[in-house]
Amino acid sequence: MNTVIDAHQVSKTFNPTTIPILAVNNVHLHLERGEFTALVGPSGSGKTTLLNLLGGLDKPDKGSIFINGVDITKLSPNALIDFRLNNIGFVFQSFNLIPVLTARENVELIMQLQHKDRREINERVETLFREIGLEDKLDTRPAQLSGGQQQRVAVARALASKPQFVLADEPTANLDSKSATNLLDIMAKLNQEENITFIFSTHDVRVIERARRVITLVDGQIHSDTAKVSTEVPHTAQKRTP
Amino acid sequence: MNLKLAWRNVWRNKTRSLIIMASVAIGLLAGIFVLGLYQGMMRSRVRTVIDTEVAHLQIHHKEFKEDYDPSYTLDQELISKNLKKISEIKSFANRSVTQGMLATTTGTSGVRIYGIQPKEEIEVSQLAFKIKEGEVLNPSKKNGILIGKKLADKMKLKLGSKLVLTFTDRESSVTSGAFRVNGIYQTINTPLDEVIVYINRSTLNEYLGLEDTSHEIAILLHRDEDLELVKNSLQAQFPRYSVMTWKENSPETDLMVGTINQYSTIIIIIIMIALAFGIINTMLMSVIERTREIGMLSALGMNRKKVFALILTETVILTFVGVPVGFILSWFSILYFSKAGIDISPFSEEAMSSFGFTSIIYPEFPVDTMGSVLIIVISTALISAFFPSLKAIRLQPADALRQ
Numbered sequence: 201m202n203t204v205i206d207a208h209q210v211s212k213t214f215n216p217t218t219i220p221i222l223a224v225n226n227v228h229l230h231l232e233r234g235e236f237t238a239l240v241g242p243s244g245s246g247k248t249t250l251l252n253l254l255g256g257l258d259k260p261d262k263g264s265i266f267i268n269g270v271d272i273t274k275l276s277p278n279a280l281i282d283f284r285l286n287n288i289g290f291v292f293q294s295f296n297l298i299p300v301l302t303a304r305e306n307v308e309l310i311m312q313l314q315h316k317d318r319r320e321i322n323e324r325v326e327t328l329f330r331e332i333g334l335e336d337k338l339d340t341r342p343a344q345l346s347g348g349q350q351q352r353v354a355v356a357r358a359l360a361s362k363p364q365f366v367l368a369d370e371p372t373a374n375l376d377s378k379s380a381t382n383l384l385d386i387m388a389k390l391n392q393e394e395n396i397t398f399i400f401s402t403h404d405v406r407v408i409e410r411a412r413r414v415i416t417l418v419d420g421q422i423h424s425d426t427a428k429v430s431t432e433v434p435h436t437a438q439k440r441t442p
Numbered sequence: 443m444n445l446k447l448a449w450r451n452v453w454r455n456k457t458r459s460l461i462i463m464a465s466v467a468i469g470l471l472a473g474i475f476v477l478g479l480y481q482g483m484m485r486s487r488v489r490t491v492i493d494t495e496v497a498h499l500q501i502h503h504k505e506f507k508e509d510y511d512p513s514y515t516l517d518q519e520l521i522s523k524n525l526k527k528i529s530e531i532k533s534f535a536n537r538s539v540t541q542g543m544l545a546t547t548t549g550t551s552g553v554r555i556y557g558i559q560p561k562e563e564i565e566v567s568q569l570a571f572k573i574k575e576g577e578v579l580n581p582s583k584k585n586g587i588l589i590g591k592k593l594a595d596k597m598k599l600k601l602g603s604k605l606v607l608t609f610t611d612r613e614s615s616v617t618s619g620a621f622r623v624n625g626i627y628q629t630i631n632t633p634l635d636e637v638i639v640y641i642n643r644s645t646l647n648e649y650l651g652l653e654d655t656s657h658e659i660a661i662l663l664h665r666d667e668d669l670e671l672v673k674n675s676l677q678a679q680f681p682r683y684s685v686m687t688w689k690e691n692s693p694e695t696d697l698m699v700g701t702i703n704q705y706s707t708i709i710i711i712i713i714m715i716a717l718a719f720g721i722i723n724t725m726l727m728s729v730i731e732r733t734r735e736i737g738m739l740s741a742l743g744m745n746r747k748k749v750f751a752l753i754l755t756e757t758v759i760l761t762f763v764g765v766p767v768g769f770i771l772s773w774f775s776i777l778y779f780s781k782a783g784i785d786i787s788p789f790s791e792e793a794m795s796s797f798g799f800t801s802i803i804y805p806e807f808p809v810d811t812m813g814s815v816l817i818i819v820i821s822t823a824l825i826s827a828f829f830p831s832l833k834a835i836r837l838q839p840a841d842a843l844r845q
Contacts, residue, residue, distance in 0.1 A: 284741065
């Protein structure tokens with residue numbers, strides 16, 4: 201295994217001049233390639249903020265975050281955008297697909313930003329849609345897809361750039377039970393077969409149960425960091441929901 | 443992909459986008475129509491100046507125009523002989539000119555007296571078409587005079603009325619002559635109708651103590667485009683005399699043509715500024731509505747240049763879809779009114795004629811100024827795009843995603 205994320209003494213305070221809120225407090229975190237990790241904790245514990253810091257969407261007030269050996273806190277805004285494009289995949293709670301683009305175009309957009317050639321884009325799109333089981337929905341717009349299908353497209357989009365790891369902020373929060381299980385199956389399979397690193401922020405027990413490592417945040421600090429003994433990723437459902 | 447995304451984004455809110463596109467089209471229609479109206483007015487005014495007032499070119503003694511001294515005459519025989527050889531010249535008329543006083547039993551009025559030869563004058567200044575009462579001067583009636591309707595009304599003169607003209611001859615002696623109104627003319631330029639009177643050239647020359655000569659030769663060309671060419675040629679042939687174009691003889695018209703183009707441009711700019719606020723408002727709303735989405739694009743790796751280009755492209759599309767519609771609408775409306783004319787006489791006939799304009803305006807499609815209009819429209823689109831684009835690139839992904 202090799203290190204993907206190495207965060208040292210990371211802190212983030214909101215409203216430092218008015219009513220300061222210490223969202224992340226002196227967090228030290230180390231993640232290896234291929235991990236399937238859940239960030240859990242009560243609302244306001246700093247899960248999303250920590251995820252944003254690890255994903256380079258926010259800058260910490262203190263500390264450093266190394267992704268594959270690059271300190272992203274030292275990168276310029278433009279360099280950070282490029283870094284995110286090529287190294288980090290994001291899955292958001294409310295899917296955040298672009299409504300005017302089809303499922304295929306949503307995924308292609310990332311690769312076009314990377315200036316990939318058309319042949320490579322087509323091959324990758326076909327592979328990803330086969331993996332998420334939506335080969336027949338390529339030309340469908342998000343509004344015509346169910347919540348579960350939209351989130352699966354969002355996963356395909358997150359993986360399109362072949363990132364070092366995927367950050368998923370409460371990915372199952374807006375999904376029904378069946379869709380959530382189906383999504384977790386897909387992500388677990390990708391993790392197991394392609395060694396893709398996933399980090400979730402979640403309240404969902406189904407996600408927590410299937411994570412191999414569970415980090416609990418309380419008041420912006422790591423309260424517990426538990427690695428499960430089994431190296432097998434539980435795989436509860438083989439059949440995907442269309 | 444950026445263009446496709448921008449195009450589809452524009453159509454997310456169809457009603458809003460269509461309203462802005464319609465505003466651009468109507469704004470452009472209004473702007474181009476005003477341009478066409480002004481161009482039609484100015485073209486008509488220039489035509490009137492050339493065809494009925496000062497002709498294309500005039501030749502004078504170099505000092506004649508300073509004080510209208512009758513002794514500053516032209517070698518009309520030599521000049522006429524040379525003019526006949528120039529193919530670009532359609533016709534020309536020799537005139538004697540002096541300034542004097544017209545007196546009747548009711549009062550006096552300052553006038554400029556043109557001594558003309560009716561046959562050649564009709565060819566150059568369309569004098570026959572201007573006669574409203576009576577007839578063009580008859581060379582056999584030595585004391586006949588043509589006066590303008592405005593002067594006739596002012597001095598209460600009618601056909602056959604008697605009047606006296608007083609002026610100085612070439613010896614600077616005051617001389618007078620009695621005349622009878624032979625005809626009353628009317629042009630669209632009322633100030634000129636009030637001061638210009640026509641008598642037979644031989645009669646005027648007799649009073650001025652001149653032989654068969656003239657002070658002014660008015661020249662009409664076949665084509666306006668030959669103006670400078672013929673002027674330069676004549677000036678080279680007759681360096682002793684002054685050859686002046688209609689622009690020099692009627693500088694107020696030339697000034698009006700120049701300034702009215704500037705006014706039209708200002709009007710277009712004002713319309714576009716008003717439109718720009720509408721476009722900026724629409725695009726800002728669009729950016730604010732999509733804050734989360736733009737933040738997401740930035741989070742996924744769309745750099746600031748691409749976000750800026752996306753919003754810029756959307757704004758340009760929003761502006762430019764209305765442009766061809768505006769051009770087509772203005773072309774059709776100008777085409778219709780260029781034939782039907784717009785009669786503004788109920789509102790401002792007197793005001794228009796006091797500046798030498800007709801009260802029926804035939805707009806012309808302003809082809810020459812379309813380049814400027816296009817530049818103004820492009821500038822409007824780019825300026826309108828700037829603020830929404832700036833707002834979009836200033837969004838921090840984490841803040842935007844929290845909304």
